[in-house]
Amino acid sequence: MNIVWRRRLLRSGIAVIVAGLAIQLVPYGRNHVNPPVASEPVWDSPSTRAFAKQACFDCHSNETEWPLYASVAPVSWLVQHDVEEGRAVLNFSEWQRPQEEAAESAEEIGEGAMPPAIYRLMHAHARLSSADLDLLATGLTKTIGALH
Ligand code: HEC
Numbered sequence: 001m002n003i004v005w006r007r008r009l010l011r012s013g014i015a016v017i018v019a020g021l022a023i024q025l026v027p028y029g030r031n032h033v034n035p036p037v038a039s040e041p042v043w044d045s046p047s048t049r050a051f052a053k054q055a056c057f058d059c060h061s062n063e064t065e066w067p068l069y070a071s072v073a074p075v076s077w078l079v080q081h082d083v084e085e086g087r088a089v090l091n092f093s094e095w096q097r098p099q100e101e102a103a104e105s106a107e108e109i110g111e112g113a114m115p116p117a118i119y120r121l122m123h124a125h126a127r128l129s130s131a132d133l134d135l136l137a138t139g140l141t142k143t144i145g146a147l148h
Contacts, residue, residue, distance in 0.1 A: 029076030032066040037093040041143050048139030052092060055115045055126045055136065059086030062093035067122075082116075102144045106137035 070079040108114035
């Protein structure tokens with residue numbers, strides 16, 4: 001490699017690093033607030049809650065476990081967005097308010113849409129076996145059906 005190319009490579013390397021540092025200054029994605037748990041559903045069994053905690057609570061409860069990488073942009077933006085949107089449509093910690101989407105839980109699980117694939121990739125605890133997913137889906141239907 002000649003010197004010109006080496007310089008170009010170095011310059012673009014530096015540019016990437018500077019850009020990577022600059023995006024850390026964006027004031028979005030590090031507001032890792034867990035509001036208090038107001039009220040949970042009456043779970044049909046402790047194992048339904050345990051499975052839901054493993055596979056759903058990070059985005060659908062106020063008991064989110066924020067991983068370290070959730071503070072590093074641009075991953076932090078994705079995580080923040082998922083949690084905000086997830087809590088807005090279904091929040092197992094705010095059962096006192098209407099949870100209109102909750103009834104779709106079993107269907108979402110059955111279709112493999114929830115928990116989202118990218119999340120399953122990052123979290124071993126969310127990779128439930130298909131038997132456990134079935135138990136979770138049935139348990140959630142009982143839990144949600146018992147209330148509405
Ligand atoms: C990584 C975050 C994350 C996890 C984990 C997760 N969800 Fe979601 N979920 C979302 C987001 C974001 C939305 C709203 C956007 C969408 O529908 O994709 C959503 C939407 C939903 C909806 C509404 C369906 C719709 O789109 O109308 C249901 C029901 C749901 N999730 C159930 C679950 C269940 C049950 C689990 C656990 C098995 C789970 N989710 C795990 C992020 C997550």
